[in-house]
Amino acid sequence: MLRIFAGSSIKKRLRLSVISKYYQQKPPRSWTKILLYTITGLTVSGYFAYEYLWPHHTFPSSVAKILRKGLWAESEKQNHDYGLALKYYKEALEECDKLLLDHYGDEYTGVQIKIGEMYERLHKLNEANQIYWQIATCYFDCLTNNEIPKSMRSHIIQKDLRIILKLAQLNGENPSFVKALLTSHLLLAQTEIRNKCLQGDTVDTHVIDSFDQTGESFGKQQNGLDKKILSSVNVADNNSIDVDSKNGEVVITVPVNSEIWEPFKDEFFNARDLLTSICIATGDLGIAINTKIKTTHWMLLAGCSPGDILISQCNLASLLYLEAEELEVKEVSLKKILKTITKEEFEKNLQDQRKLGLLNFEASSLSYEEYCQNIEKELQATTTSKEKCIELALQAYESVKTVSKKLTPQQHRENAEVGESIALSAYGLGVVHLHLSNYEKAEALLKESILRAKGSGYEELIENAERELAKLNEEKNSDKSIETKNQRDDSDDIELDIQVIKN
Template sequence: MLPATRTVARRALRPPAPPRRVPQLHITRLYSQYNYHHQYQAPNQPRHSWLPRILASLVVLSAIGGYSFYMFWPHHTFPSSVAKILRKGLWAESDKGENDYQLALKHYLEALDECNNVGVDKLSDEYTGIQLKVGEMFERLNMLQDAAFVYNEIGTLYLTVLTAPADSPQHKRIRDRDHRRHLIQKDLRIAIKLVELNRNDPNLSKAILLTHLIIAQDEVNRQLKANGSPAGATPPNDYRATVENDSIVLTNNGVTTTIKKTPEVWEPFADEFFNAMDLLGAICIQIGDLAMASRVKISMTEAMLLADAEPHKILMSQCNLGSLLYLQADEFEAQEVALRRKFAESAGLQYEQVKTEDLLGQNKQAQEVLEQGVSDEEKILYANTISSKNKCIQLATKSFESVLDFARGLPVDVANSNGNINQTVALATYGLGVVHLHLAEYEKAERLLRESRVRSKSCGYDELIGEIERELGKLFKEKKNLKEGKEGKDKGPIQMDIHLKK
């Protein structure tokens, strides 16, 4: 053990002197061998609206809570001298040992020392398993920075070995392909644990997940190429995908391509990979990077299809993608409104004269003034903003519709026996209704929202019913305004929940 680590052990094991607690900052400074804030430097992000932050924070907390069981105590064969010390640590932290976590920490640190003495490989499950127990004890003692440094030490070792050149000594520590994939599985678990401990720093968490996911994705891509399957290629926007037994059939402009499912390519780290992708998407929402979140969801849904993931998980991922694209359309619409206000102000016009494309099209004088007062660069920016908004709405609609199409193709017994599938179908129907409401297609929106309400009640999706009622209220109000000759389309902020379910 490093001298600094021994010093930490001694200091950590001293009983606290009342009324002050253990001086954690001092201990952290002695124990730390790595600084994640220097390893992963995420760029500063602009401030964004509160909606994605609140939605994503709930998602991140639920995802982390559901995943914490992966940080288990591995049951492996230890050298007898190490096993003897470990039994003392396990006894100390148990109820019989009165949950004495400081004493347990002492024994686990001694076990690491003994591992070093007898030559246990630091890359082995035995060695890292003891390190995990050290980290767990630090967490139980509320020494979270020290725990993070322990997990960081493990993660750094995995990164070093998994990214080492083929002829290097570090690379030769990997015995075979199965061992490499096992290390990737453990590496992703550590990455998720580090995100849990850095939940208040989403930019850092994003950088951690990206770094570790790249390694897993490279491994998947290599194996896909070896199997003759496309690696990470996104199909054209106008494609349609259907699932037939063990294959995925892509149809694009009359051309049909069949891709064989390859679940073995993601084993044994499929669960860790998709949990990490889910977390990355949620964190991107939290920091307002909806474009990145959408790309993550597209890649994740494609991978889940190839990995033959459970149907309800694929449907939920696709439904979440539709919600993200719709929120992204809202951002483009806000940019469109801001540009229109700017153009009106610079041309000396009232904003009401150019508030919508229809009003502008009816006012030739305003068109002439804007033609002269707006630069070519601003015209291009404005046109691209409108195009991007329309494209996002189009893709969001297709995402929701694909959920319904996919669900219709499932065996009746599978669909009826899985409440998650029914809830996802209700959510996709709701999403379509909101899209058509925003487009002022009131009859279609009302039909879809009513259908979603029926589906939600039938499957007990109570939390969505309130959202549906709110959208129906907005719809009835706009229809009433339209009948009274008032402006029927309210371009308020888009309201749509993003539900990520496990």
């Protein structure tokens, strides 16, 4: 049985990372702190709006004249008069309309973003949300209706994903809306990547096939999932990746073509990770796992750094473990039902639900024996799925250690995340083995994670691993006490049996 207490550390760590500075000209992916992004953790720098607007865009002179007034008004010399700056930026947008500038162009949207920024500075978040929503809607419609020149599509998709990430921050209390928003706009990006593959001199079938796959739920994919969890990835060059399936049964060469993912590769994978974390927040762990599997695969195809890929694999392992915990809770509940419910209680509950009209004909005619059989079948399926998730989680964590051994010393030096991912995989393996009561193995792995975390300056992981070691010692002592008591009880029973025989 899984021990839920130790799992809280992984759950906590799944919600630690913060998305920051998404809106720089080329936003870096936040991999330095582990696992998945959170909606509430989103932060946005005003640098995004400034870089978006100035000095990279060429404005008509009449617009530029008004913009300079706005920039002056919000400057320190004018005591950051955001209200006055907002007035000037609105005037600049009106001038853009008079000049019939394209609404999807950088100049027009740049002014809109400055308006949104001023609303945020003035704490008028609803108004800011509306202006960003206008931009996102414009981008989506123009991209969908093919109103944007082919040469600009990738650039506009990059800007679109940045705006979507901004909207995700402002609408963090509405995860269902954010999930739908991310899904629809990510689909545009995926379509663009697929089209680029078809337009090239050589058709990249790996990318096309991965995008054409249907989004089955995780539960339906479990039986074949071990073939998708990499046990070996050789990233020795930038042209291809050799991927070994489990036990080295199949070796395929995956061509790396980073160009087709540019210039929005960073924004794309940021949005994918945010979508994963939202699925976790809404309890859709199966969808989160499926999303993470595809994301990790696409990162390979996009030529992402080894450190990024390994961290993503650690994320996948942690998600698989969380799914095992959820299944454990369900398993315990089903066992309790089988153990406690009597035939009398079942028939009484059935009668009460019939009176309330809560049962259909099939359910209302169910016998007590049939009900118990159904629960037993569900329990068996749940237990099997739980054990499979644990197996896959262990496999995914192990793959990180295996892959890291194949990296060159230079790749280790150039990717700080590699060291962090190795430390994290050791920690994750230790936690899982602790839950399985494999104390010696868990202790060795947790101590290894501490040593590796110290080597990579991963202070937060050190604290968590030390906490797990303390729990491990408590668990071992508790088990020893129970074992000693059982031995005493067994000894008493034997002595009593002997006395009875003599009589």
